[in-house]
Amino acid sequence: MAGHSKWKNIQHRKNRQDVARGKIFTKLSREIYVAARQGGGDPDTNQRLRLAIQKAKSANMPNDNIERTLKKALGETEGDHYEEITYEGYGPAGVAVLVEVLTDNRNRAAADIRHIFSKQGGNLGEAGCVAWMFERKGVLTVDREKTDLDEDSVMMSALDAGAEDFESSSDSFDITTSVEDFETVKEALENEGVSFTAADITMVPQNxxxxAGEDAKRMLKLMEALEDNDDVQNVYANFDIDDSQLENY
Incomplete structure (x- = not known):
């Protein structure tokens, strides 16, 4: 998952820019809304809601915004209603792409996603065409420069707590867990003073x-175009691009 993981780090940097425009608050609000609608308004018993609120707070989203969104989701105030849709397709060189959407207009979202795939050299596929290539996992990303622990210490702590995999790159450690063990591993590392640049339940490609070259550039443009769409919450893809090409993007 090296290329995909590296892209997520770039995305987090872009998200910090989006915060200044307030754009990311809209997506975070929708995630909180749907999580509460599906699993109830108590974050202690609703893992998805708990993660959504944590992400919102890490992005410095005001508590008033979070509370207002929860009230809408629980029917205490009027507001838009969102539905969750997953689109599947292919990028350059047959890269598998999963797009998670939260929208108040299914027809608009479908047209927009189809247009983005077509414009950026991809193809929107049928439901189920690529989902089998991904597994839902917990992924914790640690900035190497922001932890006092060395690689071996973080790796052993993660594995001892139940992590399934540990990968090291030039600027981060990526820890993969099962969905069930995600919070156990996260809490164990936090207790040792480890903080995360990202902590998500996500879709990890199996291969x-x-x-490289033009295919890599086209793939990155497709990823960015999809993520810039207001209805899109998450984009997952199974590409691997050399770090140097990603760094210069």
Whole structure:
């Protein structure tokens, strides 16, 4: 998951820019809304809601916004209603792409996603065409420069707590867990003073497609175009691109 993981780090940097425009607050509000609608308004018993609120707070979203969204989700105030849709397709060189959408207009979202795939050299596929290539996992990302612990210490602590995998890159550690063990591993590392640049339940590809040159550039443009769409919450893809090409993007 090296290329995909590296892209997520770039995305987090872009998200910090989005915060200044307030754009990311809209997506975070929708995630809180749907999580509360599906699993109730108590974050202690609703893992998805708990993670959504944590992400909102880490992005410095005001508590008033969070409370207002929860009230809408629980029917205490009027507001838009969102539905959750997953689109599947292919990018350059057959890269598998999953797009998670939260929208108040299904027809608009479908047209927009189809247009983005077509414009950026991809193809929107049928339901189920690529979902089998991904597994839902917990992923914790640690900034190497922001932890006092060395690689071996973080790795051993993660594995001892139940992590399934540990990957090291030039600027981060990526820890993969089962969904069930995600919070146990996260809490164990936090107790040792480890903080995370990202802590999500996400879709991890089972294998990757190496990309370079124009295919790599086209894939990154497709990813960015999808993530810039207001209805899109998450984009997952199974590409692997050399770090140097990602760094310069």
């Amino acid at each position: 990757t497609v190496p990309l």
